[in-house]
Amino acid sequence: MGRAFVYVILGGGVAAGYAALEFVNRGISNGELCIISQEPVAPYERPALSKGFLLPEAPARLPSFHTCVGANEERLTPKWYKEHGIELILGTAVKSADVKRKTLLTATGETISYKVLIVATGARALKLEEFGVTGSDAENVCYLRDIADANRLLDAMQSAPGGKAVVIGGGYIGMECAASLVINKLSVTMVFPEAHCMARLLTPKIATYYEEYYKSKGVEFIKGTVLSSFDFDSNGKVTAVNLRDGRKISVDMVVVGIGIRPNTGLFEGQLTLEKGGIKVNGKLQSSNSSVYAIGDVAAFPVKVFGETRRLEHVDAARKSARHAVAAIIDADKSGEFDYLPFFYSRVFALSWQFYGDNVGEVVYYGDMSSGETFGAYWVSKGHLVGAFLEGGTKEEYEAIAKTTRLKPEIEDLSELQRQGLGFAVTISQKPPPVSSPVDVSSSGLLLEKPLFAWHATAGVILAASVAALAYVYGRRRRRW
Numbered sequence: 001m002g003r004a005f006v007y008v009i010l011g012g013g014v015a016a017g018y019a020a021l022e023f024v025n026r027g028i029s030n031g032e033l034c035i036i037s038q039e040p041v042a043p044y045e046r047p048a049l050s051k052g053f054l055l056p057e058a059p060a061r062l063p064s065f066h067t068c069v070g071a072n073e074e075r076l077t078p079k080w081y082k083e084h085g086i087e088l089i090l091g092t093a094v095k096s097a098d099v100k101r102k103t104l105l106t107a108t109g110e111t112i113s114y115k116v117l118i119v120a121t122g123a124r125a126l127k128l129e130e131f132g133v134t135g136s137d138a139e140n141v142c143y144l145r146d147i148a149d150a151n152r153l154l155d156a157m158q159s160a161p162g163g164k165a166v167v168i169g170g171g172y173i174g175m176e177c178a179a180s181l182v183i184n185k186l187s188v189t190m191v192f193p194e195a196h197c198m199a200r201l202l203t204p205k206i207a208t209y210y211e212e213y214y215k216s217k218g219v220e221f222i223k224g225t226v227l228s229s230f231d232f233d234s235n236g237k238v239t240a241v242n243l244r245d246g247r248k249i250s251v252d253m254v255v256v257g258i259g260i261r262p263n264t265g266l267f268e269g270q271l272t273l274e275k276g277g278i279k280v281n282g283k284l285q286s287s288n289s290s291v292y293a294i295g296d297v298a299a300f301p302v303k304v305f306g307e308t309r310r311l312e313h314v315d316a317a318r319k320s321a322r323h324a325v326a327a328i329i330d331a332d333k334s335g336e337f338d339y340l341p342f343f344y345s346r347v348f349a350l351s352w353q354f355y356g357d358n359v360g361e362v363v364y365y366g367d368m369s370s371g372e373t374f375g376a377y378w379v380s381k382g383h384l385v386g387a388f389l390e391g392g393t394k395e396e397y398e399a400i401a402k403t404t405r406l407k408p409e410i411e412d413l414s415e416l417q418r419q420g421l422g423f424a425v426t427i428s429q430k431p432p433p434v435s436s437p438v439d440v441s442s443s444g445l446l447l448e449k450p451l452f453a454w455h456a457t458a459g460v461i462l463a464a465s466v467a468a469l470a471y472v473y474g475r476r477r478r479r480w
Contacts, residue, residue, distance in 0.1 A: 001109065001110055001111070002110055002111035002112060002113060003034070003087075003110070003111075003112055003113070004112075004113040004114070005031075005032060005034040005087070005112070005113070005114055005115075006028075006032040006033070006114070006115045006116065007023065007028070007032055007033045007114065007116050007118070007328070008033075008034045008036065008104065008112060008114035008117050008118070009033070009034070009036070009117075009118045009120055010036050010094060010097075010104065010117060010118070010119050010120060010121055010266075011035075011036075011037060011119065011121040011122055011263075011295075011297075012035055012036070012037020012038070012039050012041075012042070012043050012088075012090065012120075013037075013039075013043060013046060013120060013122045013295065014043065014044075014045060014046055014070070014295065014314055014317045014318060014321075015120040015122070015294045015295035015317040015318070015320065015321040016035050016037065016043045016067075016118075016120045016321070017042070017043030017044070017066070017067025017068055017076050017321075018067055018068055018071070018317070018318045018321035018322055019118055019120065019294065019321040019322070019324065019325050020033065020035060020043070020067075020076065020081070020086055021067070021068050021073065021074065021076060022321065022322045022325035022326065023086075023325050023329075024084050024086075026325065026326070026329045026330070028329075029085070030084070030085025031085050031087070032085070033085075033086045033087070034086070034088075034112065034114075035081075035086065035087070035089065036089045036092055036104065036112065037088070037089070037091075037092070038092065038093050039090065039091070039146055039147065039148075040090050040091040041090065041147060042066055042077065042078050042081060042088060042090070043066065044062060044065050044066050044067060044147070045065045045066070045067055045068075045070040045314070046145075046146075046314060047070065047314050048060045048065040048070075049146075049147065049150040050144055050172075050173060050176040050177055050180065051176065051346065053065075053147075053150050053154070054150070054153070054157070054180035054183075054184065055180070055183065056183060056184050056185075062147070063075065063077050068318075070314065070318070071318055089106070089112075092106050092107065092108060093106065093107040094106050094107070094112075094266060095107050096266065097117075097266040097267060097270070098270075099117070099267070099271065099288045099290070099291055100270075101113075102114050102115065102117070102290060104117075114290075115290065116291075116292070116328055117290060117291045117292070118292045118293070118294060118324055118325075118328075119267065119278060119286070119291060119292065119293040119294070119297055119298075120293075120294050120295050120317075120321070121262075121263035121264070121266070121297050122262070122263060122295055122296045122297055122317075123145075123260035123262045123263055123296040123312065124145065124260060124261055124263055125144070125145040125149075125256075125257075125258075125260055126258050126260060126261055127143070127256075128141075128168075128227070128256060128258070131226075131258070133227055133228065133229060133230070134230075135229075135230040135232070135238060136256070138230070138232065138236055138237055138238045138254075139156070139236070139237060140156050140159070140160070140237050140238050140252065140253040140254060141230075141238055141253075141254045141256065142156050142254065142255050142256065143255075143256050143257070144173055144177060144255070144257065145260070153177070153255065157181065157184050157186065157253065159252075159253075160186065160252035161185070162185055162186065162187075163186055163187070163251075163252030163253065164186065164187045164189070164249075164251050164252050164253075165181045165186045165187065165189070165252065165253045165254070165255060166188075166189050166190075166191060166249055166251045166253075166255075167181070167188060167189070167190045167191070167254075167256075167257065168192070168226075168227050168241075168254065168256045168257065168258060169191075169192055169256060169257035169258045169259070170194055170196075170197040170198065170199065170221075170223075171192075171200065171257060171258075171259070172198070172257070172345065173255075173257030174192065174257040175190075175197055175198065175210070175214075175345070176345065176347055177255045177257060178190055178214065178219055178255075179214075179217075179347035179348055181255070182214075182217050182218060182219060182348075183348075186252075186253075187218065188218065188219045188220070189220040189221075189249055190214075190219060190220070190221050190222070191222045191223075191225065191226070191227060191241070191243060191249075192223060192226075193223075193224060194223065195223060195224065196208065196211065196223070197211055197221075201343060201354060201358060202388075203358075203362055203376065205362075205364065205368075206368075206388065206390075209368045209374075209390075213348070213350065213371075217348065222243065222247070222249075224245075225243045225244050225245040225247070226243065226244050227241055227242070227244075228242050228243060228244045229241075229242045230242070230254075231248075238251060238253075238254055239251065241254060260296065260312060261276070262276050262277045262278075262296055262297045262310065263297060264276075264277060264297060267286075267291075270288070271286045271287050271288055271293075272286065274299045274308055274310075275299040275308060275309060275310040276299070276310055277293070277296070277297050277298055277299040277310040278293040278298055278299060279299045279308065280292065280298050280299065281300075281301065281336075282300070282301055282303070282335075282336025282337050283323075283327035283331065283334065283336065283337070284298060284320055284323060284324035284327060284337060292324045292327070292328065293324075294317065294320040294321045294324045295316070295317035295320060295321065296310070296311075296316075296317065297310075298310065298320055300320065300337060301337075302339060303336065303337075303338045303339075304338070304339075304340055304356070304405060304407070305357055305385070309341070311339075311341055313341075313342065313343050315342045315343075316339060316341070316342070319337075319339060320337060320339070323337045340355055340356065340401065340404060340405050341355065341357065342354070342355050342401070350391070351390070351391065351392075352388065352389060352390040352391075353388070353389055353392065353400070353401075354386070354387070354388045354389075355386065355387050355400055355401045355404040355405075356378065356384075356385050356386035356387060356404040356405075357378060357380070357385045357386045358378050358386050358388075359378060359380045359385060359386070360378050360379050360380025360381070360385060360386075361380070361413060362376050362377070362378055362379075363376060363377045363378075363379060363413050363416050363417045364417065365377075365417055365419075365420030365421060366420060366421065372391060373389070373390065373391040373392060373396075373421065374389075374390055374391070375387065375388050375389040375390060375400070375420070375421060376388045377410075377416060377423075377424075379410045379413060379416070382409055382410060382411070383407045383408065383409055383410065384403065384404065384407060384408050384410050384416075385404070385407060386404060387400035387401075387403060387404045387424060389421065392421075396421060396424075396425065398428065399421075399424040399425045399427075399428035399429075400421075400424045400428075402424075402427075402428040403423070403424040403427045403428050408427055
Protein backbone atom coordinates (compact mmCIF):
# COMPACT_ATOMS: atom_id res chain seq x y z
CA MET A 1 0.00 0.00 0.00
CA GLY A 2 1.46 3.36 -0.95
CA ARG A 3 1.23 6.62 -2.81
CA ALA A 4 3.63 8.49 -5.07
CA PHE A 5 4.23 12.22 -5.41
CA VAL A 6 6.65 14.40 -7.32
CA TYR A 7 7.39 16.52 -4.24
CA VAL A 8 7.08 15.59 -0.58
CA ILE A 9 7.60 17.96 2.35
CA LEU A 10 8.36 16.05 5.54
CA GLY A 11 7.30 18.19 8.49
CA GLY A 12 4.39 20.54 9.01
CA GLY A 13 5.88 23.64 10.65
CA VAL A 14 6.43 27.18 9.41
CA ALA A 15 8.86 26.18 6.66
CA ALA A 16 6.40 23.67 5.19
CA GLY A 17 3.69 26.29 4.79
CA TYR A 18 5.97 28.79 3.07
CA ALA A 19 7.36 26.08 0.79
CA ALA A 20 3.82 25.07 -0.20
CA LEU A 21 2.92 28.64 -1.10
CA GLU A 22 6.09 28.97 -3.19
CA PHE A 23 5.30 25.74 -5.03
CA VAL A 24 1.83 27.04 -5.88
CA ASN A 25 3.17 30.42 -6.95
CA ARG A 26 5.54 28.62 -9.29
CA GLY A 27 2.75 26.67 -10.92
CA ILE A 28 2.91 23.07 -9.76
CA SER A 29 0.07 20.83 -10.84
CA ASN A 30 -2.64 19.33 -8.65
CA GLY A 31 -1.57 16.10 -7.00
CA GLU A 32 2.18 16.71 -7.28
CA LEU A 33 2.80 17.87 -3.70
CA CYS A 34 2.28 16.14 -0.36
CA ILE A 35 2.97 17.37 3.18
CA ILE A 36 3.40 14.82 5.96
CA SER A 37 3.14 16.15 9.51
CA GLN A 38 2.90 14.68 12.98
CA GLU A 39 0.76 17.62 14.04
CA PRO A 40 -3.01 17.33 13.54
CA VAL A 41 -3.35 20.79 11.98
CA ALA A 42 -2.10 22.50 8.83
CA PRO A 43 1.15 24.55 9.09
CA TYR A 44 0.92 27.62 11.31
CA GLU A 45 3.08 30.50 12.54
CA ARG A 46 4.85 29.10 15.61
CA PRO A 47 5.83 32.50 17.09
CA ALA A 48 2.14 33.07 17.91
CA LEU A 49 2.33 30.30 20.51
CA SER A 50 4.51 32.33 22.90
CA LYS A 51 2.77 35.61 22.14
CA GLY A 52 -0.82 36.07 20.97
CA PHE A 53 -1.95 32.54 21.86
CA LEU A 54 -1.25 33.13 25.56
CA LEU A 55 -2.93 36.52 25.86
CA PRO A 56 -5.70 36.68 28.50
CA GLU A 57 -7.88 38.86 26.25
CA ALA A 58 -8.61 38.33 22.54
CA PRO A 59 -6.07 35.50 22.24
CA ALA A 60 -4.93 34.25 18.85
CA ARG A 61 -6.51 30.98 17.76
CA LEU A 62 -6.42 28.93 14.60
CA PRO A 63 -7.25 29.44 11.81
CA SER A 64 -6.13 33.06 12.35
CA PHE A 65 -2.38 32.28 12.41
CA HIS A 66 -1.97 29.61 9.76
CA THR A 67 0.99 30.33 7.50
CA CYS A 68 1.72 32.61 5.74
CA VAL A 69 0.17 35.52 7.68
CA GLY A 70 3.45 36.09 9.54
CA ALA A 71 4.89 37.58 6.36
CA ASN A 72 1.67 39.44 5.49
CA GLU A 73 0.84 36.90 2.80
CA GLU A 74 -2.03 34.54 2.10
CA ARG A 75 -3.43 32.49 4.99
CA LEU A 76 -3.21 28.82 4.06
CA THR A 77 -6.16 27.06 5.65
CA PRO A 78 -6.89 23.35 5.07
CA LYS A 79 -9.34 24.50 2.40
CA TRP A 80 -6.53 26.30 0.56
CA TYR A 81 -4.44 23.11 0.36
CA LYS A 82 -7.42 21.17 -0.96
CA GLU A 83 -8.20 23.80 -3.58
CA HIS A 84 -4.63 23.67 -4.85
CA GLY A 85 -4.45 19.89 -4.99
CA ILE A 86 -1.94 19.53 -2.14
CA GLU A 87 -2.26 16.36 -0.09
CA LEU A 88 -2.07 16.98 3.68
CA ILE A 89 -1.24 13.85 5.66
CA LEU A 90 -1.68 15.12 9.23
CA GLY A 91 -1.27 13.48 12.60
CA THR A 92 1.08 10.97 11.01
CA ALA A 93 4.64 10.11 12.00
CA VAL A 94 7.25 8.76 9.61
CA LYS A 95 9.19 5.91 11.19
CA SER A 96 11.83 5.37 8.50
CA ALA A 97 13.26 6.95 5.36
CA ASP A 98 15.26 5.45 2.50
CA VAL A 99 16.86 8.20 0.46
CA LYS A 100 18.33 5.78 -2.09
CA ARG A 101 14.94 4.30 -2.86
CA LYS A 102 13.23 7.67 -2.35
CA THR A 103 10.63 6.31 0.03
CA LEU A 104 9.18 7.15 3.44
CA LEU A 105 7.40 4.62 5.65
CA THR A 106 4.71 6.06 7.92
CA ALA A 107 3.74 4.77 11.34
CA THR A 108 0.48 3.57 9.79
CA GLY A 109 2.41 1.28 7.43
CA GLU A 110 1.96 3.35 4.27
CA THR A 111 4.87 3.87 1.87
CA ILE A 112 5.17 7.35 0.36
CA SER A 113 7.51 7.67 -2.60
CA TYR A 114 8.86 10.92 -4.04
CA LYS A 115 11.10 12.36 -6.72
CA VAL A 116 12.18 15.30 -4.54
CA LEU A 117 12.05 15.41 -0.76
CA ILE A 118 12.17 18.58 1.36
CA VAL A 119 13.09 17.85 4.97
CA ALA A 120 11.36 20.38 7.20
CA THR A 121 11.32 18.32 10.39
CA GLY A 122 12.41 21.23 12.56
CA ALA A 123 13.53 20.48 16.08
CA ARG A 124 12.19 19.14 19.35
CA ALA A 125 12.37 20.73 22.78
CA LEU A 126 15.09 19.34 25.03
CA LYS A 127 13.56 17.57 28.01
CA LEU A 128 14.67 17.74 31.62
CA GLU A 129 15.26 13.99 31.63
CA GLU A 130 18.17 14.53 29.25
CA PHE A 131 19.83 16.44 32.10
CA GLY A 132 19.01 13.92 34.80
CA VAL A 133 15.84 15.54 36.16
CA THR A 134 12.54 13.64 36.16
CA GLY A 135 9.06 15.11 36.14
CA SER A 136 8.33 16.29 32.60
CA ASP A 137 5.09 14.31 32.58
CA ALA A 138 3.62 16.20 35.56
CA GLU A 139 0.49 18.07 34.53
CA ASN A 140 1.85 21.46 35.62
CA VAL A 141 5.25 21.14 33.90
CA CYS A 142 5.11 22.70 30.46
CA TYR A 143 7.24 23.03 27.35
CA LEU A 144 6.42 25.12 24.30
CA ARG A 145 7.13 23.80 20.83
CA ASP A 146 3.78 23.04 19.22
CA ILE A 147 0.10 23.81 19.62
CA ALA A 148 -0.47 20.85 21.95
CA ASP A 149 2.23 22.27 24.25
CA ALA A 150 0.61 25.71 24.06
CA ASN A 151 -2.78 24.30 25.08
CA ARG A 152 -1.18 22.47 27.99
CA LEU A 153 0.56 25.67 29.11
CA LEU A 154 -2.69 27.59 28.81
CA ASP A 155 -4.52 25.03 30.96
CA ALA A 156 -1.79 25.22 33.59
CA MET A 157 -2.02 29.03 33.72
CA GLN A 158 -5.80 29.00 33.98
CA SER A 159 -5.60 26.42 36.77
CA ALA A 160 -3.37 28.69 38.85
CA PRO A 161 -4.81 32.24 38.74
CA GLY A 162 -2.52 34.59 40.63
CA GLY A 163 -0.20 31.67 41.34
CA LYS A 164 3.55 31.18 41.27
CA ALA A 165 5.38 30.12 38.12
CA VAL A 166 9.01 29.19 37.65
CA VAL A 167 10.57 29.45 34.21
CA ILE A 168 13.59 27.22 33.66
CA GLY A 169 15.83 28.78 31.00
CA GLY A 170 16.75 32.34 30.05
CA GLY A 171 16.63 32.17 26.26
CA TYR A 172 13.95 33.06 23.72
CA ILE A 173 11.23 30.76 25.03
CA GLY A 174 11.97 31.54 28.65
CA MET A 175 11.85 35.30 28.18
CA GLU A 176 8.73 35.32 26.02
CA CYS A 177 6.85 32.87 28.23
CA ALA A 178 7.81 34.83 31.34
CA ALA A 179 6.28 37.95 29.79
CA SER A 180 3.08 36.07 28.94
CA LEU A 181 2.85 34.65 32.47
CA VAL A 182 3.19 38.14 33.94
CA ILE A 183 0.46 39.45 31.62
CA ASN A 184 -1.71 36.62 32.94
CA LYS A 185 -1.04 37.90 36.49
CA LEU A 186 1.20 35.09 37.70
CA SER A 187 4.22 35.68 39.91
CA VAL A 188 7.28 34.66 37.90
CA THR A 189 10.78 33.52 38.84
CA MET A 190 13.31 32.77 36.10
CA VAL A 191 16.14 30.30 36.73
CA PHE A 192 19.11 29.79 34.40
CA PRO A 193 22.83 28.96 34.70
CA GLU A 194 24.20 31.81 32.62
CA ALA A 195 25.30 35.18 34.00
CA HIS A 196 22.54 36.99 32.10
CA CYS A 197 19.49 36.32 29.94
CA MET A 198 19.71 35.61 26.19
CA ALA A 199 23.40 34.83 26.66
CA ARG A 200 23.88 33.41 23.16
CA LEU A 201 22.88 36.71 21.56
CA LEU A 202 22.86 39.68 23.93
CA THR A 203 25.82 41.35 25.64
CA PRO A 204 25.73 41.70 29.44
CA LYS A 205 24.98 45.42 29.09
CA ILE A 206 22.00 44.94 26.78
CA ALA A 207 20.75 41.95 28.77
CA THR A 208 20.83 44.02 31.97
CA TYR A 209 18.41 46.50 30.42
CA TYR A 210 15.87 43.76 29.71
CA GLU A 211 16.35 42.11 33.08
CA GLU A 212 15.72 45.41 34.83
CA TYR A 213 12.60 45.94 32.74
CA TYR A 214 11.34 42.46 33.66
CA LYS A 215 12.09 43.16 37.33
CA SER A 216 9.93 46.27 37.09
CA LYS A 217 7.12 43.91 36.06
CA GLY A 218 7.70 41.74 39.12
CA VAL A 219 9.92 39.02 37.61
CA GLU A 220 12.65 37.62 39.86
CA PHE A 221 15.90 36.29 38.40
CA ILE A 222 17.98 33.49 39.89
CA LYS A 223 21.15 33.11 37.84
CA GLY A 224 24.17 30.86 37.97
CA THR A 225 22.33 27.72 39.05
CA VAL A 226 20.08 25.01 37.63
CA LEU A 227 17.13 22.84 38.54
CA SER A 228 18.12 19.68 40.40
CA SER A 229 14.73 18.11 41.26
CA PHE A 230 11.03 18.61 41.88
CA ASP A 231 8.83 18.02 44.90
CA PHE A 232 5.46 16.37 44.11
CA ASP A 233 2.16 16.06 45.91
CA SER A 234 0.18 12.81 46.18
CA ASN A 235 -1.36 13.43 42.74
CA GLY A 236 1.99 13.77 41.02
CA LYS A 237 1.73 17.53 40.67
CA VAL A 238 4.89 19.61 41.16
CA THR A 239 4.73 21.72 44.33
CA ALA A 240 8.31 23.00 44.50
CA VAL A 241 11.52 23.22 42.49
CA ASN A 242 14.85 22.43 44.12
CA LEU A 243 17.91 24.22 42.77
CA ARG A 244 21.48 23.02 42.76
CA ASP A 245 22.53 25.92 45.01
CA GLY A 246 20.19 24.59 47.73
CA ARG A 247 17.26 26.93 47.26
CA LYS A 248 13.69 25.64 47.17
CA ILE A 249 10.89 27.57 45.44
CA SER A 250 7.23 26.68 45.89
CA VAL A 251 5.35 26.66 42.59
CA ASP A 252 1.97 26.24 40.98
CA MET A 253 3.42 25.63 37.51
CA VAL A 254 6.74 25.28 35.71
CA VAL A 255 7.71 26.26 32.17
CA VAL A 256 10.84 24.69 30.70
CA GLY A 257 12.76 26.30 27.84
CA ILE A 258 16.26 24.84 27.80
CA GLY A 259 16.93 24.55 24.09
CA ILE A 260 16.08 22.39 21.14
CA ARG A 261 17.60 19.54 19.15
CA PRO A 262 17.12 19.21 15.36
CA ASN A 263 15.08 16.23 14.20
CA THR A 264 17.67 14.47 12.06
CA GLY A 265 17.17 10.90 13.30
CA LEU A 266 15.56 9.56 10.12
CA PHE A 267 18.57 10.60 8.06
CA GLU A 268 21.55 9.76 10.23
CA GLY A 269 23.89 7.55 8.22
CA GLN A 270 22.18 8.56 4.98
CA LEU A 271 22.85 12.30 4.69
CA THR A 272 25.85 14.39 5.75
CA LEU A 273 25.23 16.15 9.06
CA GLU A 274 26.93 19.26 10.40
CA LYS A 275 26.33 21.72 13.26
CA GLY A 276 23.68 19.33 14.56
CA GLY A 277 21.62 19.56 11.39
CA ILE A 278 21.51 18.34 7.79
CA LYS A 279 24.32 19.93 5.80
CA VAL A 280 23.13 21.60 2.60
CA ASN A 281 24.68 23.72 -0.13
CA GLY A 282 23.67 27.15 -1.36
CA LYS A 283 20.65 25.59 -3.07
CA LEU A 284 19.56 24.01 0.25
CA GLN A 285 20.39 20.64 -1.33
CA SER A 286 21.79 17.87 0.87
CA SER A 287 24.47 15.30 0.12
CA ASN A 288 21.75 13.40 -1.74
CA SER A 289 20.72 15.44 -4.78
CA SER A 290 17.03 14.52 -4.39
CA VAL A 291 16.82 15.72 -0.78
CA TYR A 292 16.67 19.34 0.41
CA ALA A 293 16.52 20.65 3.97
CA ILE A 294 15.04 23.90 5.29
CA GLY A 295 14.35 25.65 8.58
CA ASP A 296 15.82 24.68 11.96
CA VAL A 297 17.09 21.33 10.69
CA ALA A 298 19.25 22.79 7.88
CA ALA A 299 22.92 23.73 8.26
CA PHE A 300 23.55 26.02 5.31
CA PRO A 301 26.37 28.29 4.08
CA VAL A 302 25.93 31.86 5.30
CA LYS A 303 27.59 33.72 2.45
CA VAL A 304 28.04 37.02 4.26
CA PHE A 305 30.28 35.29 6.82
CA GLY A 306 31.72 32.51 4.69
CA GLU A 307 30.77 29.63 6.98
CA THR A 308 28.08 27.01 7.55
CA ARG A 309 25.53 27.71 10.27
CA ARG A 310 22.26 26.33 11.54
CA LEU A 311 19.90 29.13 12.55
CA GLU A 312 16.94 28.63 14.86
CA HIS A 313 14.56 31.38 13.86
CA VAL A 314 11.30 31.75 11.97
CA ASP A 315 12.75 34.21 9.44
CA ALA A 316 15.36 31.69 8.32
CA ALA A 317 12.65 29.03 8.07
CA ARG A 318 10.48 31.21 5.84
CA LYS A 319 13.24 32.35 3.54
CA SER A 320 15.05 29.01 3.24
CA ALA A 321 11.71 27.38 2.30
CA ARG A 322 11.14 29.82 -0.53
CA HIS A 323 14.68 29.49 -1.81
CA ALA A 324 14.69 25.70 -1.75
CA VAL A 325 11.52 25.57 -3.86
CA ALA A 326 12.98 28.13 -6.28
CA ALA A 327 16.10 25.98 -6.58
CA ILE A 328 14.03 22.85 -7.20
CA ILE A 329 11.75 24.38 -9.82
CA ASP A 330 14.25 26.65 -11.56
CA ALA A 331 17.77 25.76 -10.49
CA ASP A 332 19.52 27.79 -13.21
CA LYS A 333 17.91 31.07 -12.15
CA SER A 334 17.64 30.66 -8.41
CA GLY A 335 21.23 31.46 -7.44
CA GLU A 336 22.61 30.60 -4.01
CA PHE A 337 20.83 31.28 -0.74
CA ASP A 338 22.21 34.61 0.51
CA TYR A 339 20.79 35.01 3.99
CA LEU A 340 21.62 37.67 6.57
CA PRO A 341 21.08 36.20 10.06
CA PHE A 342 18.13 37.95 11.70
CA PHE A 343 16.54 37.66 15.13
CA TYR A 344 13.79 39.64 16.80
CA SER A 345 11.51 39.63 19.79
CA ARG A 346 8.48 41.56 21.01
CA VAL A 347 7.57 41.41 24.71
CA PHE A 348 5.57 43.83 26.84
CA ALA A 349 6.09 47.25 25.20
CA LEU A 350 9.56 46.30 23.96
CA SER A 351 10.62 45.35 20.46
CA TRP A 352 14.13 44.65 19.19
CA GLN A 353 15.83 43.37 16.07
CA PHE A 354 19.32 41.99 15.49
CA TYR A 355 21.11 41.42 12.20
CA GLY A 356 24.41 39.75 11.39
CA ASP A 357 26.89 38.34 13.86
CA ASN A 358 27.63 39.17 17.50
CA VAL A 359 31.41 38.87 17.36
CA GLY A 360 34.17 41.44 17.82
CA GLU A 361 34.12 44.77 19.63
CA VAL A 362 30.77 46.22 20.67
CA VAL A 363 29.92 49.88 20.12
CA TYR A 364 26.84 51.07 22.00
CA TYR A 365 24.73 54.11 21.18
CA GLY A 366 21.62 55.73 22.57
CA ASP A 367 20.51 56.05 26.18
CA MET A 368 19.39 52.80 27.79
CA SER A 369 18.40 54.59 30.99
CA SER A 370 15.77 56.64 29.17
CA GLY A 371 13.89 53.57 27.94
CA GLU A 372 13.86 54.97 24.43
CA THR A 373 15.73 53.86 21.33
CA PHE A 374 19.19 52.38 21.82
CA GLY A 375 21.39 49.91 20.04
CA ALA A 376 24.79 48.48 19.33
CA TYR A 377 27.14 47.60 16.48
CA TRP A 378 29.60 44.73 16.41
CA VAL A 379 32.90 45.39 14.64
CA SER A 380 35.21 42.51 13.74
CA LYS A 381 38.45 42.71 11.75
CA GLY A 382 37.73 46.32 10.90
CA HIS A 383 34.24 45.77 9.51
CA LEU A 384 30.76 46.23 10.91
CA VAL A 385 29.34 42.70 11.12
CA GLY A 386 26.34 42.99 13.45
CA ALA A 387 23.70 45.47 14.55
CA PHE A 388 21.08 45.53 17.31
CA LEU A 389 18.29 48.06 17.79
CA GLU A 390 15.58 48.41 20.42
CA GLY A 391 12.55 50.59 19.79
CA GLY A 392 13.26 51.42 16.17
CA THR A 393 10.93 52.35 13.36
CA LYS A 394 10.42 50.16 10.30
CA GLU A 395 12.78 52.39 8.33
CA GLU A 396 15.44 52.29 11.05
CA TYR A 397 15.34 48.49 11.24
CA GLU A 398 15.68 48.35 7.46
CA ALA A 399 18.67 50.71 7.71
CA ILE A 400 20.60 48.55 10.19
CA ALA A 401 19.82 45.46 8.12
CA LYS A 402 21.11 47.01 4.92
CA THR A 403 24.20 48.43 6.60
CA THR A 404 25.05 45.09 8.21
CA ARG A 405 24.81 43.32 4.87
CA LEU A 406 27.15 45.90 3.32
CA LYS A 407 29.78 45.26 6.06
CA PRO A 408 31.30 48.76 5.84
CA GLU A 409 34.88 49.17 6.99
CA ILE A 410 35.20 50.96 10.33
CA GLU A 411 38.38 52.78 11.30
CA ASP A 412 37.30 54.82 14.32
CA LEU A 413 35.01 53.19 16.90
CA SER A 414 34.50 56.43 18.82
CA GLU A 415 33.24 58.13 15.67
CA LEU A 416 30.89 55.21 15.05
CA GLN A 417 29.55 55.63 18.58
CA ARG A 418 29.14 59.38 18.07
CA GLN A 419 27.10 58.91 14.91
CA GLY A 420 25.12 56.03 16.42
CA LEU A 421 21.96 55.05 14.57
CA GLY A 422 22.53 57.95 12.20
CA PHE A 423 25.49 56.07 10.73
CA ALA A 424 23.32 53.17 9.58
CA VAL A 425 20.63 55.49 8.27
CA THR A 426 23.21 57.46 6.26
CA ILE A 427 24.98 54.41 4.85
CA SER A 428 21.73 52.70 3.91
CA GLN A 429 20.68 55.68 1.81
CA LYS A 430 23.80 55.66 -0.38
CA PRO A 431 23.73 54.42 -4.00
CA PRO A 432 24.59 50.77 -4.78
CA PRO A 433 28.26 49.70 -4.65
CA VAL A 434 30.56 50.33 -7.63
CA SER A 435 34.01 49.04 -8.44
CA SER A 436 36.21 52.06 -7.73
CA PRO A 437 37.34 52.67 -4.13
CA VAL A 438 36.55 55.87 -2.30
CA ASP A 439 38.58 56.74 0.79
CA VAL A 440 36.66 58.83 3.26
CA SER A 441 38.95 58.13 6.21
CA SER A 442 39.16 61.81 7.09
CA SER A 443 35.60 61.58 8.41
CA GLY A 444 36.74 59.20 11.12
CA LEU A 445 35.11 56.22 9.40
CA LEU A 446 36.63 54.36 6.48
CA LEU A 447 33.94 53.20 4.05
CA GLU A 448 35.90 51.17 1.55
CA LYS A 449 33.94 47.94 1.32
CA PRO A 450 31.24 48.47 0.14
CA LEU A 451 32.33 51.31 -2.14
CA PHE A 452 30.10 54.11 -3.28
CA ALA A 453 30.23 56.42 -6.28
CA TRP A 454 29.91 59.90 -4.88
CA HIS A 455 30.26 63.11 -6.85
CA ALA A 456 32.83 64.61 -4.51
CA THR A 457 34.49 63.00 -1.54
CA ALA A 458 34.57 66.20 0.50
CA GLY A 459 30.88 66.82 -0.12
CA VAL A 460 30.01 63.31 1.01
CA ILE A 461 32.05 63.61 4.20
CA LEU A 462 30.18 66.78 5.06
CA ALA A 463 26.83 65.32 4.06
CA ALA A 464 27.30 62.14 6.12
CA SER A 465 28.27 64.05 9.23
CA VAL A 466 25.50 66.60 8.86
CA ALA A 467 22.93 63.88 8.08
CA ALA A 468 23.90 61.85 11.12
CA LEU A 469 23.75 64.86 13.43
CA ALA A 470 20.51 66.11 11.90
CA TYR A 471 18.98 62.64 12.22
CA VAL A 472 19.84 62.35 15.91
CA TYR A 473 18.70 65.94 16.62
CA GLY A 474 15.48 65.45 14.69
CA ARG A 475 14.68 62.21 16.49
CA ARG A 476 15.13 63.93 19.85
CA ARG A 477 13.00 66.89 18.77
CA ARG A 478 10.13 64.53 17.96
CA ARG A 479 10.16 63.28 21.54
CA TRP A 480 10.12 66.75 23.16
